[in-house]
Amino acid sequence: MPTVDSEESTSSEDNLGVPVRNVVTQAFFNSIIRKAPPNCKGKRFYTRAAFLTATRSYPRFGQLKPDPAAKREIAAFFAHVTHETGSLCYTEEIKKSRYCDPKAKQWPCAPGRQYYGRGPLQLTWNYNYGPCGRANRFDGLKNPDIVARNRVVAWKAALWFWMKNVRPVVGRGFGPTIRAINGALECNGKNPAAVKARVDFYRAYCKRFGVAPGPNLTC
Numbered sequence: 299m300p301t302v303d304s305e306e307s308t309s310s311e312d313n314l315g316v317p318v319r320n321v322v323t324q325a326f327f328n329s330i331i332r333k334a335p336p337n338c339k340g341k342r343f344y345t346r347a348a349f350l351t352a353t354r355s356y357p358r359f360g361q362l363k364p365d366p367a368a369k370r371e372i373a374a375f376f377a378h379v380t381h382e383t384g385s386l387c388y389t390e391e392i393k394k395s396r397y398c399d400p401k402a403k404q405w406p407c408a409p410g411r412q413y414y415g416r417g418p419l420q421l422t423w424n425y426n427y428g429p430c431g432r433a434n435r436f437d438g439l440k441n442p443d444i445v446a447r448n449r450v451v452a453w454k455a456a457l458w459f460w461m462k463n464v465r466p467v468v469g470r471g472f473g474p475t476i477r478a479i480n481g482a483l484e485c486n487g488k489n490p491a492a493v494k495a496r497v498d499f500y501r502a503y504c505k506r507f508g509v510a511p512g513p514n515l516t517c
Contacts, residue, residue: 316360316361316365318350318353318359318372319350321368321369322372322376324346326506327349329506330376330379330385333385334385335387338388339387339388340384340386340387340388340389341386341387343389343446343452344383344386344389344418344452348449348452348453349453351450352450352454352456353453355454356454356457356461358465359371359375359457359460359461360372360375362468366510367469369504369507369508369509370468370509371465371468372503373500373503373507373509374464374500375456375460375464376499376503377496377497377500378419378475378476378499381492381499382415382418382419382479388420389416389417390416390446391414391415391416396412396413396414397413397414397423397424398412398423399423399424399425402424402425402428405424405427405428405429405439408439411439411440413426413427416443416452416455417446417452417455417456418452418455419455421445421455426459427439429462433458434454434455463478464479471515472496472497472514472515473515473516473517476496476497476516481517484517485517486517493516497515497516500515
């Protein structure tokens with residue numbers, strides 16, 4: 299199996315459209331991570347450079363047209379990342395469980411491995427780790443821990459989940475993205491506080507990027 303990319307410099311060509319690096323500036327990234335407590339593992343793990351390196355594997359991210367739609371997508375992504383990780387504090391889920399679905403026979407759980415949430419979007423379940431690993435050149439079933447140990451892989455895993463499961467509904471508003479990520483536990487009045495937190499982050503980031511948040515903000 300090919301080796302996993304390490305963190306690289308960010309001097310390569312920008313994607314077409316709105317350059318993601320021009321939106322996700324170091325100042326913007328710092329504004330998120332500085333809110334995490336000093337002892338957070340994520341403060342030493344998550345970096346803007348690793349994020350930008352990961353976007354090279356997903357060049358369509360943040361490239362919606364017209365440009366305001368691209369900025370709204372980036373705002374939505376980081377709103378969910380901020381909520382899921384406690385402002386880039388957590389690299390792993392607090393309440394861990396095996397998260398093995400035996401019905402996902404194409405992605406059989408490896409002995410002794412657990413598929414709890416890891417990384418910026420807290421990738422969960424064997425049926426996500428398996429295909430995510432295949433797409434990003436690591437063994438997601440036998441080595442799920444890499445998502446919380448390799449900072450570029452962590453961002454790639456988040457972008458993989460986003461492009462596969464969330465990107466198709468981005469144009470319908472922020473609310474559908476909440477449903478795509480954690481709808482079973484938060485939408486339809488199940489956890490309004492969590493929904494509000496996500497929406498508040500999204501509104502703040504849209505304001506920072508100079509775009510209107512658009513309609514359909516809740517689920």
